[in-house]
Amino acid sequence: MKVAAIGEAMIELSMDGDHAAVGVAGDTLNTAIYLKRTAPAIQVDYVTRLGQEPFSRKIRDFIAAQRVVVVDAIEYDVNGTPGLYAITTDAGGERSFTYWRNQSAARKMFQTTQGPNFGALKGYDVLYLSGISLAILPQETRETLLEWLAGYQSRGGRVVYDSNHRPKLWPDAETAQKVNAEMWAIADIALPSIDDEAVLSGESPDEIAARFLRLGKTGALKRGPSGPLCLATGAVDDYRQAARVVDTTAAGDSFNGGYLGALFQGANQAEALRVGHDLAARVVGYKGAIVPT
DSSP: OEEEEESOOEEEEEEETTEEEEEEEOHHHHHHHHHHHHOTTSEEEEEEOOOSSHHHHHHHHHHHHTTOEEEESSOOOTTOBOOEEEEEEOTTSOEEEEEEOTTBGGGGTTOOTTSOOOGGGTTOSEEEEEHHHHHTSOHHHHHHHHHHHHHHHHTTOEEEEEOOOOGGGSSOHHHHHHHHHHHHHHOSEEOOBHHHHHHHHOOOHHHHHHHHHHHTOEEEEBOGGGOOEETTTOOBOOOOOOSOOSOOTTHHHHHHHHHHHHHHTTOOHHHHHHHHHHHHHHHTTSSSSSOOO
16 A cells, blocks of 8 residues: 655744754654554655755655655755744643744645646555645645545545644635535545634534534544544544643644554554554653654
């Protein structure tokens, strides 16, 4: 099996008082890494665009060390640089983000002088992307990608989607709602979270759950410490709580990676959901998005 995760890898500053640890992260990259750790035999590639300066090289070296293969969607952007974000975390493990990503090379993914080109996505069994992957793209590229994904799915490819909603990345709420509705219709495996969907739709948790159950998708509605709701059956299990909560930065990303890794290796829904939840419960006990192996 060949899986490609699509998105933006960024330089991460994890703040601790007046000091910052410099790392590498990004929502779909985090998931790609945890998917690979859960299912080492599966080929997991990362589709992005980087520059050629030292921070881009740091990102490439980091991804290579995680055994995730970097596949630049087009080519290097000679004048490009990666995005940067800083995380501050309160005493309860809740985080807030400050971003500097307007000039990120990843915003030019798939762009050529002849228009958008998605050749880098051919040959994969599964494509994984998020609302962030789509929000950073120019409107023309995003709309063309949605059309291409529908065709990819019709040819037997599987699409996995997590809305991972960041309101400030979208031009307006209406665009975000429209694109996400299209993606939920396309996706074979849906990985929404209750918090993101509440912001997007204004619905209650029960209304969100009912909406996704009506879609009849495979996947999970992530509900934080309460554990996931199985979208295929509507079942809810008892899940162990995290032993401690230090940083929730990659809770959803790690759940996605664990769940998908288990599912792609043949686990049933209940088993895959538990693998995802248990991995996320471990990850939130560490500072930063990527925990030690």
